[in-house]
Each structure stands twice: as C-alpha cells, then as structure tokens.
Amino acid sequence: MSDTCPCGSGQSFASCCQPFITGVAFAPTPEALMRSRYAAFTVAAIDYLEATLAPDGRHDFNRADTEKWAKGSQWLGLDIHGTKGGGPDEDEGTVDFTARFRTENRKEAHRELSLFRRIDGRWYYVDGQLGGAKVEQRRVEVKAGRNDPCPCGSGKKYKKCCGA
DSSP states (O other): OOSBOTTSSSSBGGGTTHHHHTTSSOOSSHHHHHHHHHHHHHTTOHHHHHHTBOGGGGGGOOHHHHHHHHHTEEEEEEEEEEEEEOOTTOSEEEEEEEEEEEETTEEEEEEEEEEEEEETTEEEEEEEEETOSOOOOOOOOOOOOTTSBOTTSSSSBGGGTTTO
16 A cells, blocks of 8 residues: 555544544544545454444444455545544534445445534444435536537437427
8 A cells, every 4th residue: 555545634634633543542533434434444453433423323343245245445535525524623524425445346326414423522424325415406508509419418310309
C-alpha cells in the first residue's frame, strides 16, 4: 500500500486514517469517520468497522461477509459529495459519498447518504440510504424536429426514437 491514505484526503495514511483505525484517536467528524471506515475496508480492519457501528446496529453485523467483501475487492477510491451537520455542538451528521471498487472483475460504485450519531463524545455510523442525497428532479421538455438527432443520445433521428 502506498503511503497516501486510501480515503482520498491527500495526506499520508499514518497521519490521516490510521490513528482512528488503530484506536490511537477517535474521528472528530462524521466525514473523518466515513473516510476512516472506507480506509478500513481497504486494509480489511474488520474490528474497526464493527466498533464504529452504532451499538444498537451491531446485532446484524456479519463479520464473515464484511471480511470477504473487504479482502475480495480492489478499492478504487472514495468521493465525498457533501456533508451536513456533525459540527462541534451537534450530535448528528450525514455524509453523501461514493465508494468505488472492483469485485469479480466488475467495477462497482456504492453511492450512499450515511447517517452518523455522536454517542458519549464519539461518532458512530448509524445507517445509510442507498443512492445518496435526494436531488430535486425537474422535467424539461426538449424541442426536437422530426429529422433532428434524438436528444436522448441514441444516435437515431428523433422521429425513429423518442418521437415515434
């Protein structure tokens, strides 16, 4: 493993996520915990992944499946799309992220909006909503002539595609 932290912070692993994973320090924010949990998957630190789950959510933690996924995947990167809450005076925060990995020769991307809660001064992962943050969607009507290329990107003429 290179010296650069796999969480994508640009810092060294030793000064970024490693102190959290080894128990030397606790993650100070939900984003730091998210980053360290991603890094824990890359080094298969299963004890840390379990320990950073909210206590009431550990009952369904499957250690064997988590370890198999962590070790059987090539971890390609973490993208943080946004955070909300998690400040010094707050006890909840969310992190919208995408974890990219390769498993069984397929590239995958896991997008999630994760909820974190501070319990007794320490941040824990509570749960997540697949697909990330809900973004307002608006329907936009596209004006296309019958012989124009279809705006859906198919490469067909509009009259032979969406205009049919």
